[in-house]
Amino acid sequence: MPGDLEAQIEAFVDHYNHQRYHESLNNVTPSDVYFGRSQAILNQRERIKRNTLKARRLHHRKHAA
Template sequence: MRRFKSERQAQRCLGVHAIVPILITLRLFTPWGLEKAIAEWVDHYNHGRYHESLDNVTPADVFEGRRNEILDQRAPVKARTMTKRKIHNLRLAG
């Protein structure tokens, strides 16, 4: 078992810092209520939340092999956006 310097470090490494306040706020007093809330949170984390470390795709997209397809679709939009931003910044610079 890994040892942590503090409880806060353990929460950050284990990812529980995001869910604990939610569980407290929801006042989940039953085990099945807690199980449901955790399952919903895990589903959101894996399917609904984009991860910067994964080039802003979901873990489910990476797992199912859709990462490159998604990034290929986004590439033209990103290139246009970066060009517009560069032109805008050059105009501001004068």
């Protein structure tokens, strides 16, 4: 049925633009880039990464001694 096809295409486009991370866009969605959210997302990821590495180092030092 044409309505089913249209619904499937709409679902695919929504997934592609709003949910699927794109490696060529630094692993953010096209909508994140379009709406200017990509840099904030990348900054947040970098903060999380730094904090995780810091916690791992502290944990390692604590248990290596």
